[in-house]
Every structure is written in structure tokens, then in C-alpha cells.
Amino acid sequence: MAGEHTDLNYLNHERGIKSWLLTLDHKRIGIMYLVSVMIAFALGGVMALLVRTELAFKGETMMEADTYNQVFTLHGAIMVFLFIIPSVPAALGNFFLPIMLGAKDVAFPKLNLASYYIYVLGTIFTIVAILVGHVDTGWTFYTPYSARADSSVVWMTMGVFILGFSSILTGVNFVATVHKMRAPGLVWTRLPLFIWGIYATAVIQVLATPVLAITLFLLAMEKVLTIGIFDPQLGGDPVLFQHFFWFYSHPAVYIMILPGMAVVNELIATFSQRKIFGYMFVAMSSVALALLGFLVWGHHMFTSGMSEYATMVFSALTFLVAIPSGVKVFNWVATLYQGSISLASPMLYALGFIALFTIGGLTGLFLGTLSVDIHLHDTYFVVAHFHYVMVGGTVFGFLGGIHYWWPKMTGRMYNETTARWAFALVFTGFNVTFFSQFVMGSQGMPRRYYDYLDQFQPLHMTSSGGAYILGVGFLVMTVMFIQSLRSGAQAPANPWASAGYEWQTTSPPHPHNFAVDPEMTRGPYDYHLCTDEELFDGLRAPEEPAAEHAA
Amino acid sequence: MTKPEGTLQLPPQMSTLAPQVDFLYYVIFWVSVVFFVAIVGVMVWYTIRYRRRSGVKPQPTGHNTPLEIAWTFLPLLLLGYLFHEGFKGYVFGAVAPDEAIEIRVRGMQWNWEFEHPPGIIELNTLQVPVHEPIKLVMSSSDVLHSFFVPSLRIKRDVVPGMYTSMWFEATSLTSKEKPLTIFCTEYCGAPLGIDNSALPNTNHSTMLASLNVVTRKAYMKFLEEGPPMPAECDGNPNPAACWGEKLRVSAGCQSCHAVDGVTNAPGPNWKGLFGATRKFVDGKSQTADENYIATSIREPQSQIVSGYANVNMPPYRLSDKQIDAIIAYMRSLNGTSAPDK
Numbered sequence: 001m002a003g004e005h006t007d008l009n010y011l012n013h014e015r016g017i018k019s020w021l022l023t024l025d026h027k028r029i030g031i032m033y034l035v036s037v038m039i040a041f042a043l044g045g046v047m048a049l050l051v052r053t054e055l056a057f058k059g060e061t062m063m064e065a066d067t068y069n070q071v072f073t074l075h076g077a078i079m080v081f082l083f084i085i086p087s088v089p090a091a092l093g094n095f096f097l098p099i100m101l102g103a104k105d106v107a108f109p110k111l112n113l114a115s116y117y118i119y120v121l122g123t124i125f126t127i128v129a130i131l132v133g134h135v136d137t138g139w140t141f142y143t144p145y146s147a148r149a150d151s152s153v154v155w156m157t158m159g160v161f162i163l164g165f166s167s168i169l170t171g172v173n174f175v176a177t178v179h180k181m182r183a184p185g186l187v188w189t190r191l192p193l194f195i196w197g198i199y200a201t202a203v204i205q206v207l208a209t210p211v212l213a214i215t216l217f218l219l220a221m222e223k224v225l226t227i228g229i230f231d232p233q234l235g236g237d238p239v240l241f242q243h244f245f246w247f248y249s250h251p252a253v254y255i256m257i258l259p260g261m262a263v264v265n266e267l268i269a270t271f272s273q274r275k276i277f278g279y280m281f282v283a284m285s286s287v288a289l290a291l292l293g294f295l296v297w298g299h300h301m302f303t304s305g306m307s308e309y310a311t312m313v314f315s316a317l318t319f320l321v322a323i324p325s326g327v328k329v330f331n332w333v334a335t336l337y338q339g340s341i342s343l344a345s346p347m348l349y350a351l352g353f354i355a356l357f358t359i360g361g362l363t364g365l366f367l368g369t370l371s372v373d374i375h376l377h378d379t380y381f382v383v384a385h386f387h388y389v390m391v392g393g394t395v396f397g398f399l400g401g402i403h404y405w406w407p408k409m410t411g412r413m414y415n416e417t418t419a420r421w422a423f424a425l426v427f428t429g430f431n432v433t434f435f436s437q438f439v440m441g442s443q444g445m446p447r448r449y450y451d452y453l454d455q456f457q458p459l460h461m462t463s464s465g466g467a468y469i470l471g472v473g474f475l476v477m478t479v480m481f482i483q484s485l486r487s488g489a490q491a492p493a494n495p496w497a498s499a500g501y502e503w504q505t506t507s508p509p510h511p512h513n514f515a516v517d518p519e520m521t522r523g524p525y526d527y528h529l530c531t532d533e534e535l536f537d538g539l540r541a542p543e544e545p546a547a548e549h550a551a
Numbered sequence: 552m553t554k555p556e557g558t559l560q561l562p563p564q565m566s567t568l569a570p571q572v573d574f575l576y577y578v579i580f581w582v583s584v585v586f587f588v589a590i591v592g593v594m595v596w597y598t599i600r601y602r603r604r605s606g607v608k609p610q611p612t613g614h615n616t617p618l619e620i621a622w623t624f625l626p627l628l629l630l631g632y633l634f635h636e637g638f639k640g641y642v643f644g645a646v647a648p649d650e651a652i653e654i655r656v657r658g659m660q661w662n663w664e665f666e667h668p669p670g671i672i673e674l675n676t677l678q679v680p681v682h683e684p685i686k687l688v689m690s691s692s693d694v695l696h697s698f699f700v701p702s703l704r705i706k707r708d709v710v711p712g713m714y715t716s717m718w719f720e721a722t723s724l725t726s727k728e729k730p731l732t733i734f735c736t737e738y739c740g741a742p743l744g745i746d747n748s749a750l751p752n753t754n755h756s757t758m759l760a761s762l763n764v765v766t767r768k769a770y771m772k773f774l775e776e777g778p779p780m781p782a783e784c785d786g787n788p789n790p791a792a793c794w795g796e797k798l799r800v801s802a803g804c805q806s807c808h809a810v811d812g813v814t815n816a817p818g819p820n821w822k823g824l825f826g827a828t829r830k831f832v833d834g835k836s837q838t839a840d841e842n843y844i845a846t847s848i849r850e851p852q853s854q855i856v857s858g859y860a861n862v863n864m865p866p867y868r869l870s871d872k873q874i875d876a877i878i879a880y881m882r883s884l885n886g887t888s889a890p891d892k
Contacts, residue, residue, distance in 0.1 A: 442561055
């Protein structure tokens, strides 16, 4: 199939705005998600720059305390609910999960489209809350502050409530698709690790998201009907809210990071041309993280006034999370051994992921250790830690995935040199921004502070400078991708010479993914079983004559 | 006496808990450094050693079950050690010795109130004796707050509707000019649409208090005499008014009360208030004399001036001398024609 060229693809077989808005094609829905989450990412990024600009100098720089509180709330809420959670699963997952399964589409295409429109509806609610109201509670909506704040908090939580349903429906769809729609020959032990990761994520989405819905519903009930649930003035318990909230939001951390890891598996395999070392251990570590993720929510609450026994149990369980995370990192590094390693831009993101996620994971040890966490809790150390995991991890995985699959999705190549420069800027900017925050935090700088003591000034300045480098990196990347869409070279079917199934169809793919229904006779990483034709990257001189369509 | 110094990563050690926490912090730090260097080192080495070369094929991936088992389960030993030590330190900080001095801490947007055993109240400053265990029994009158002193390595949320507690024993004195800072580390908001961000105790990030570690003798003296007049007011021609002016800032009054006679802050303007006739929401009225001011500070909800029905001023428990000082300050606002700072 690799060299086979056809003009028919999912982008050109139907035209017009209606063919997009009413499409049931998982690829088009994936692209719509991709565009939506990138807009959300840009918006959240602007908020981040506003936060860092305000904090660059002591005292008021450009906004007052109340405005600052709204801006950092929006940064967190947009990035978590509108960007990171749907980023890899809904955008890249939608596009590639069926292709990598050798399926024509997801199990429930209409449900898939519905989940996109539910996402849009939830986004509209959130935007309305931002425009008309005053949401300054932080993305965690802790009571009783959120119960007493302005009523637009209800709109915002309603938006998140709706977004949750989008997440649940996508999860259900993926679980069903993986179980029922695998191509002949695609047994579970051959499943691409991307699918394993997305599958584990989907299971968490289905099980955990309803708890968020319940929590936000109770919050709205309390607000609208003044029933005492969380507000002590009405007889409620504010710590109960934290339990509810983190019972969802901790598993949600794995909804965010597992897909990032899932992408990295594909990148490492392709760019070292080797099967991931310890395939089953890596696959099962995703499942283990998904399960453990449900048992550690209390580690967000070590200082909350929860009982000492509960604290002890949560600390012990939290340390267990280190095991599957470590397994992944060790196996990725081992995969490089005796590989054939190319440092193309997607691989740079994958290697960046390993380095940054390692820092994110190791700093988690400080926070899991009770006595040390007491000192570090709710300081910039925590802010830096989760940005290393969420940005250094998930976002790097996501960006790596976009670079990797860009030729497949768009049929265009991008400028590799510019892509590397953008990577260098993003990697440097990120580390300058957040490494300085570790030091600030261990010195005692609390988070969510509009202003700070003199001693923190130099590090705040450094961090803000890093944020601007990061911003420039993203700008360069955006320009590069737009350039690629306008004038990029035609992408061959398999530009990275990957053994992955999705590279065995044309770029961009056929409306039904494959022109001929595929049958999997080898694993997605079995480079030694691939024919030269299957690994043909469209550039080097082929031994088979099928290559004249390349270039 | 030498002052404890901080390091690049951690603030000075000023409590009995701090050395334990720091020891473990550095254990984890060095473990992390070793793991990071090993993982990234090997990654970079392999990336260079096995970089793509034409004609060189990658080796198919093999199996090594013993290796997999080893790196899956061996880290458990290290994790078990960290868990155990961390829990030990946590229990040490959670269980106060029986002889500890109990101080009540009340958090409110955006002030800290401290009550010492004989009923002495301090606002946004706290005196404690050195080398004595101090137990803090904390509650909040509005939203969540959290009590954090980096140099003592202690932190605990201050929760409405329940008591939380923790303890510490300070190991060295602080100087008058450089007290320790008490931070609020649970987000508690800012006033809506009022730009007084630059002032102390007006939002979450300025909900700070100073912690003075003093000798036992100085602490006993403090308990006998109550919060002292600030030293800066000693030579002032009107020391009481000077103290009152400082109290307005340190007790957080300024977040709602202006003193220029013009600004419409959430609470009544203080200039011209003393001696004026106050009309209440229930229709009654009274002249603002010493008794009226004292009651308005201690039980603000007992007599609400019309136009301020929606303002929720919390009760402030100031000493008699402090209230005298505030009254003196209010009188000085009326008495002179000179504009106020």
C-alpha cells in the first residue's frame, strides 16, 4: 500500500463548510477538535503571559489584584478543561485510533460528532462566564470561597459539567472501538502502545468524569438552592468538596499525562526503528497508572485538616505511582539501545519529554514525602512540579505528535530547520520559566500570589523572561505550520520510514482510511519483518520500482 | 549569637522540625540528581552512539525479564524508606507536647488574629518565646486560609467550621527589624473592584503577619502589658494618635476605611466621624463618642449605620489601649486642618 498514490483523500472527497460541520468522519472530527484545542491553548497561553508579566515586577505592573485573580483562574481553567484534557485523546486520538486499529471509523460516529458539539457548547458556557462574569476562584473552585463568589461561577462550573460529558462520550466510544473494531490479525499484544495509552485514558474518563459532574452539580445546588453541602455557614463541610474535587481531578491528571506518554511510545519506536523495550510492561504500566490514579487523590490535601491516618495511607499509595512511571522511562531509554536513532523534530520532543518528565516525576518524590510536602505544599514548587509534568510531559508529547503526524493529517511537510529552532526556544523557555519556580517554592513563595516579598524579585523576573522565550517559540512554530499548509512540499505516505500501521495508508488518508481493508500480519514495531516498500520514506532510492510517485 | 543562614534551596532553619525536614529534602534531592543524571546521561549516550547511519540496521528488540523485574520492584525499597521517614516527620509535627503553650489563631479575609492564653490579642503580629513548644489552634471566620512559616517548615490549612492545629518550637530569636513572615497559602481572594492592592492585608497575597521570636522574659512582659506601642511613636508629640495611625494599617482597617474625608471605601470614612451624629438602619441615632467607637470595633454588627447594611465588618478584639489609640487618631483627623497622609 505504501507507495500507492491516489488523489482521493478525506480532505477532498467532499467540500464545503457543511461537509465539515456535519461530518461523521473521525478524521475530520479530529481536525475540528485539533483546531478548537489549539485556539484554547493560544487563549490560555495569552493568560499565562499576562500572569507572568504582572509578576515580573513587584507591586502593580499592569492589573490590580482582583483582575490578576481572574486571569490566573482563566489560565488554569482553560488549559485544563478546554485544552489538555481533550488535546491528545480528542484530537490526535480521534484521528489516529481508528486508523491504527485498521478500522474505517470509531464504533459510534454520530456519538463522536455529538461529543464535539457538546465540547463546543461547554466552551460557549465557559466563555460566557468569562465575558459576563467574575470568576476568580482558581480552577479548583474550592468552597466556601466559590460558594460565596459571584454567580458566574455557576456558569463556569456548568460549562465544565458539560465538557465532562463530551469527555465521557469520547471515552465510551474509544473503549468500544478498541474492543470491537480491530482489524483481523490485530491481537491485543500487537496493539500500538498509543492505543494502549488512549484506551487506559478512556477508561478513566468514563469512570472518573461523572464524579466531577456530581461535584459541580452539588456546588450549583448549594449556590442556587442554598442547601448546605460544602459551605460551613449552611452546615456543610469545605473539606468534603476537596475530596470530591480531587477524586475526579487526580484521575484527571492521568487523563492528561497518559495520552502524552502514549504519543511518546510511537515517537521513540519510529525514530529509533525499534520495538519498545518491554512492550507488555509499558502497556500494563498505563493500566496500572489508570488504576492507581483513583487511589491517591488525598495527596492534594496533606495540609487540609484530613486525619493523620488518611494522610499516611495516601502518602504510601502515592509512592506506588512512581513504579509504573519509572517503568516507562526506563523502557524508553532501553529502547534506544542498538536502535537507529534519528533526531528529527518529533524525536526531539520525545527526548525532551523524557528529560522533563523525569524532573517532574522526581520532584513528585518531594511532594509525596509527608514532612517535606508540608513545607512545599501550595508553593511555587508545586506549580513548577505540575508544569513539568503537564507541559514538559503532556504538551511536549502533544507537540511531538503534531509534528510526527502532521504530514499524515495534512499531506504536507513542514520546514524541519524552523521546527528545530522552535523546539530549542520552547525547551529553553520552558526550563527558564519553571526551573526558577522550584527554587522560589522551596524558599517559601506561596502560589496564587498577586504580589510578593522583595527576596523573590530576581527569580520572578527570570521566570517571566522564560515565559516570553516560550511564547516566541510557539509563535515560530505557528508560523511554520501555517507556512506548511500554504506552501509545504507534498508529503509521502511514510516520511519517517515507520513500521506503524497508520503510515501504510496514503497521506492524507483515504476517506475510509485504507483503500483496501488491512490485515495485520506483523506488530506495529516489527521493523525486522517490514519490507523495504513498507518502510519507504519517499526519499531514498528504492529497490522496488513502485517509487515514481514519491517526491 | 549567630543567625541561622538559609541555603540556595531552603530558608534558614528556625525550628526543631526544620533540620529533620531539610535532611530528608536533601536525601531526595541527591537521589533525584543521581536518577536524573543516570537517565538523561544514558539517553544522550545512546542517542549519539546509535545515531542513524546508512547501512546500519537497528537490532530487533529482545527481552530481559530479570532486568524488567529489577527496575520495577527495586525502587520500592527506596520509596518505602522515603515514605517512612516522611511520615515520621509528619507525626512529629502533628502531635504537640502536652506542655505546649496554646495560642488561638483566627484567619479572616485578610488578617490574622492571635489570642494568647490570658486573652491578649494581637493582629497580624505574633510574639512567641524561644525554645518553648507552641501549639496553634486555628479556625477561620470566612473562607479557607492556610498558615505557613517557611523558616519553621510548618503549614496547615485554616478551615471555617472546624479547628485545625499544629505546633512548633522556635530555636533562635528574631530581630525586631527582621521578623519571620507568616504567609497565607490557601487562596482567599481579593476585594471586588477596589484598587488598594498595594496596601498590606488587602488580598490573599498580602495576608501576611510578622512572627517575632523573643526571649521568655520578653514574652512574659508582653503577656502582662499587652501589645506595646510601636517604638517609632515614642518621640511623637501625640504618641497615641501615632499608634492609632499605625494600627489602622497593621490591623487591616485601611482596607475598608479611608481617612481623607472624601473617598467612599466600603466602610465609613474616618475623617469627621468622631463627634458626628450617626444614623442607624433601625432609625435610631447616636453621637460618635468613645463608647460608640469602642462598640463599633468590638461588635460592629450591633449598630449598623444606614447605607452600610451590606458591609460585613468582622469584630476586632483590640486591647483597651489600642482602642484608645484609634480614638486618639480619629480625633487628630478632625482636630487639624492639615491634610492626612
